[in-house]
Amino acid sequence: MDILFVADPLAGFTLYKDSTYAMMAEAARRGHGLWACEPEDLAWRGGRVAGRVRDVRLHAQARQGDWCAAGAAAWRDLADFGAVLMRKDPPFDEAYLNATYLLEMAERDGARIFNRPGALRDYNEKLAIARYPQFIVASLVSSRPDEIRAFLAEQGDIVVKPLNAMGGSGIFRLRPGDANLGAILETATGLGRRQVMAQRYIPEIAAGDKRILLIAGVPVPYALARIPAPGETRGNLAAGGTGVAQPLSERDRAIAAALGPALAADGLLLVGLDVIGDWLTEINVTSPTCFREITAQTGCDVAALFVDALERQVAA
Known part of the structure; x- marks a missing residue:
């Protein structure tokens, strides 16, 4: 099938840690067609939602700055794709919000959008934890x-x-x-x-801010503990944290089991739960990451698990 990735500019991908690239590589390995556009390339025209998209071909020897070739941009109806993956990073600003409206219109025309646009709006990544007061500080x-x-x-x-x-x-x-x-x-x-x-403040941040990935409601067996740099409060990799993959704890599994089915039922194929110590701090739904780090450190092929789930959803 043809898969459209609505994402940030391809030139800005950092290959060694980019989960969208991992998805693309696994999908291409299985023979799926890859296409890409940015949110501003979406339009409602002639009563339908289309994207000004480019076909993407991955290089056999991918390296930073030279990992793909993209074809000429052309308009294509979103419902023509087997799946559309919304992978634009926050901020969740007015432009992001408008993109979800257009994607939801495309969904009504028959497009298969992951994660569902309505769910992206309903699950503010910070506020959504209020749905689960038993797990938060x-x-x-x-x-x-x-x-x-x-x-x-x-x-x-x-x-x-x-x-x-x-x-x-x-x-x-x-x-x-x-x-x-x-x-x-x-x-x-x-x-x-x-x-x-x-x-x-949760002192256990010193041991890492754990990213637990849920795919179709099921947790990946390993979390990535993002450990703050010396003198830093934040564990985020973008803030200099170090990612260490580790098996899920009993508490991690309990949180995942409690949240997974409801999140999947609401149309969230991929979710990143942030857990510090025993406490849920965020529910990430826009562009959850950490595929590459977990796979590199454990051998658990997260991208394969994701594409497996995507194929099942499309076939259902």
Whole structure:
């Protein structure tokens, strides 16, 4: 089948860690056709949603900066593809939101979209944890610096983060007496006009922020623990963290078992749960990653598991 990847520019892929590339390579190995476009290439024209797409051919000897060839751009109806994978990284801004509207229109015309556009909107990657209070630490969402200050006084040590970013961007650890507290809260909340999430600080971050991948509701047997660099609070790989693959713990499996079926039923084929210690901190649905690191360190072929699930979904 032909698979369309709606993603960031291909030239920006970092091959050794890019999960979208891993998906493409496995799909191509199985003989599927690869196509790509960016969200801004989607359009509603003639009463249908189409993309200005390019066919993608992977080089046998792929290397950074020279791993594929792309054909000329041409309009093609999204319903003509066997599957459309939405793999655009956050921020979840107005452009991303509009892309989900167009993809949902295409879905009504018969396109098979993964993850489902409506689910991408419904599962804000920070707020979605509120659906599972039994697995989360004390948390607050507010735009008011005074409320965040009160929460900090109550908890003693907190993390504040934006609701629409990724890769550790905009995350602050706050403790009472911080001389920059006022400025940080003004910046984070946009002078009280933008909601942020505050959570009790989890000391187990020192052992890693675990990424647990769910494919069609089933957990990959290994998580990637992203361990913060010395002097850093954030474990995100984009913030200099080191990824260490490890088997799922009993608690990891319990969280995955509780969330997996509901997430899959809502149209989320691929989800990345973030767990620190025993606590769920995020539910990532936009472009979950860590395929390459887990496969390289354990031999568990995550891309093969994903394409297996994709083929089953399309055939169903």
